[in-house]
Amino acid sequence: MTRWIGLALALAIGSVQLGCDEPRPVTSTPDGDGDGALDTVDCAPTSPQAWRRVRAYPDDDGDGHGSGGLMWFCTGNDTPEGSATTADDCAPLDATRWRLVEDGTYYTDGDKDGRVSATPAGTCHGPDPAAYTRTPGTDCDDANPSLWQLRDLYPDKDWDGYPGGTAEQRCMGNAPPAGYSETAQDCAPTDPSRNRLMTYTYRDADGDGATVAESGQVCTGSLLPTGYATSAGPRLDCDDTRADRWQTTGLYRDVDGDGVGSGTQEQRCLSGTTEPGYVSSTGDCAPEDKTRWTRVTYSWRDADGDDAWVSEWGELCIAAYSVPPGYSSSWPSSIDCDDTRASVRFWGTFYPDTDGDGFGSGASETLCAGSTRPAGYSTSGTDCAPDDTLRWQNFTYAYRDADGDTFTVASSGALCIGTSFPAGYTNTAHGNDCDDSSADVYQSLQGYLDEDADGVGAGTASTFCTSGSLPTGHASKGTDCAPTDASRWQSLSFQYVDADGDGRTVPASGALCTGSTLPAPYATKATGNDCDDANPALFLWRVLYPDKDGDGVGVPPRVVLCLDDGPVPPGYSIYGFDPDDSTPGVKDPPEEPELEALLLGE
Known part of the structure; x- marks a missing residue:
């Protein structure tokens, strides 16, 4: 193909007849325009700039490169205007491009904004090969330097100032064009009255002014729409679907209509008034009998009508808070031991009091007597010594002082006493007597054997029952590091030594068993810095x-x-x-x- 194109160009160029240095013919006929060519052969008899016909290629864009087939032009010595000697223009109508490049795809920066086009430029190029690259760029509009990047933009179709809806791909510069945004902001893209999501935490769907807790978001304008709020209303709604109900009230069914309900409390959603068939009070003891509704309790009964009462517990369902005759809940003036006979009255439970001290014992007896307690009986059955008038009550003790030294030991038990506690028994601890059989010792102490009598013992501790001090030859401390040497009893640490006695020390750490202080040559603080602690001269x-x-x-x-x-x-x-x-x-x-x-x- 390249060979045939070259051959065609060569034939075309060879066929152009310019005759730039050809001598003008000598004429004897008229030459109206004076260009040296007779009017009979002059292709432009009235123009001295043109007189001869030549064949050339049309150059419609004036870039010096032609295209198409050969055409006749009338010209002078120069190439005819609008023509070219070659037919190599690959873009006949674009003066910026004419060179045909067939070795690959190129991309251009047509708008000179420094960004290469994302669309291939083809194989027809201009004069500067450096303006083309084989690497595609990102310029989405290479004809406009203010546009270069392709973005998904959201349009503002309802012109409320908030773009939204479905994103569209648009070519933009540094900022989106008017009416577009890179983020969707409008929650109602086709409604100019709504554009933003607002959060609500309370709802009044039925418009009764009572709210329910409900959180969410609603698409609106600058304010939340009616029925949505961020704070609770003056009252809480129990049914947000009905405007005539908003208040929850606990009520009871009143089946017989006596104004007193019964059964389990039901939570009813009302408008603030009582609902028919329901009341706020409960306790109807006869739910289906409107003549009775109140339950009263009685604890005494007088069946024989003698104004003497027996203890009897029960309940009555009545119409008012009044107890019928023969029933009472108050303590009566007299107790009846036999409610079938008016002459016999009940006194209670008694215990035999054999010693006459006022406290009985043994098995209880129920006696029906007169208005006084029977002789030889007591209402108390706690006498611990039934045959001893000086003792009748149990005393429980927790501590004992048997040797009388005022120091106690834990010892629990019980005694039968009268009005006072016996000596040596108490419920209050005093010390912890290590020997309650001897009044001379009472305190336990631990001591260590002190062989050298330096005040510090050693070995295993022993426990002694004492009068407050350890026995001779023992100490409360057991840390003696030299148990048989009274001059040494504690371990002291040293950090420095002066072995040669020259008054200057060297670092050396350790510990010695000694008395109150470290002996020479050991010390806890440095004196000088001896370079030779074995020679006092150095x-x-x-x-x-x-x-x-x-x-x-x-x-x-x-x-x-x-x-x-x-x-x-x-x-x-x-x-x-x-x-x-x-x-x-x-x-x-x-x-x-x-x-x-x-x-x-x-």
């Missing part, structure tokens, strides 16, 4: 320099020696700046006279 670290020429000034490297605080040993100096340590007379004075003190940190 105790000080000194920084010196070798002085080979003996002129008092040495040279590095420095050495650190363990010495005393006397003169510097021969062959050394405290200075290290001698420029020539082989010549005694060559030396520099020290810059700081107290260099040794500074080096030693003193």
Whole structure:
């Protein structure tokens, strides 16, 4: 194909007859426009700029590249206007493109906004190959530099200022066009009166002014619509589907219509008034008899009508709060032991009182007597000594003091007594007597054997029953580290030692069994920093320099020696700046006279 296109172009170019340097013919006939061509052969007899006919290709977009087939043009020495010598224009109507490239797909930045088009530009290009790339870009409108990115945008179809609905793909720049947004904001895209979701927590669906707790969201304008609220109304609604009911009331069924209900309470949703067939009170003892509704309790009965009463418990269902004759709930003036006979009255339960102390015992007896207690009986049956008038009540004790030393031991039991408690028995603890058989000892103490009598014992503790102090040879503490040496009893820690006795210590930690203080050479605080704790003559670290020429000034490297605080040993100096340590007379004075003190940190 390329070979045939080239051949066609070559034939076309070869067929163009421009004749730019061809001599004009000598004429003897008229030349009206004076261009040197006779009017009989001049293709433009009235124009001196054109006189000859040539074949060329049409160049409709004026980019210098033609297209289509050869055509005749009337021209002078130059290429005819609107024509070209070649037919290689791949875009005949676009002056920016004419070159045909067949080696792949290209993308352009047609609007020069720095962003490459996302749509292929084809194979017809312009003059600058650098303006094309094989990599697609993201420019969604390569003809408009203000538009380049494709986004899903939401339209504002109801023009209420809140876009929403279904997203549309639009080509945009830095910001969405007017009437569009990247987020859906309108909950009712086609209704301009509603555009936002508002949260409500209470609902009044029936419009009776009473609300129910209900949370949700509703699409509305600037305010919540009627029937929706964020706070409770003046009352709570028990039925939000009926405007005539809003108040829940607990009522009882009144079957017989006597104004007193019965059965289980029912929660009824009302408008604030009582519902027919229901009442607020309950307790009807005869639900189907309107002549009786009140239940009363009686505890005494007088069946024989002698105004003497027997104890009898029961209930009556009546029409008013009044007890019928023969029934009473109040304590009567007299008790009847036989309600079938008016002459006999009931006194109660009695116990035989054989010793006459007013307290009975033994099995109880029920006696029907007169208005007084029968002789030889008591209403109490708690006499613990029925034959002893001085004792009649049980006394329970929890502590005992048998030896009379006022210290007690836990010991519970019971005694039969009269009006006072016996000695040695109580319900209040005092101490804890370790031996209640001896008044001389009462307190338990633990002690350790103290062999060396230094006040600190050792070994296993022993328990002693004492009068308040341990026996001789024992101590309350059992931490003696030298039980047979009275001069040592406690373990003390040390952190420093002065082994050579020169008054200067070295770090060494440990512990000693000793008395009140640590013995020499042990200490808890440092004294100096001994460099040799085995030699009292050596105790000080000194920084010196070798002085080979003996002129008092040495040279590095420095050495650190363990010495005393006397003169510097021969062959050394405290200075290290001698420029020539082989010549005694060559030396520099020290810059700081107290260099040794500074080096030693003193």
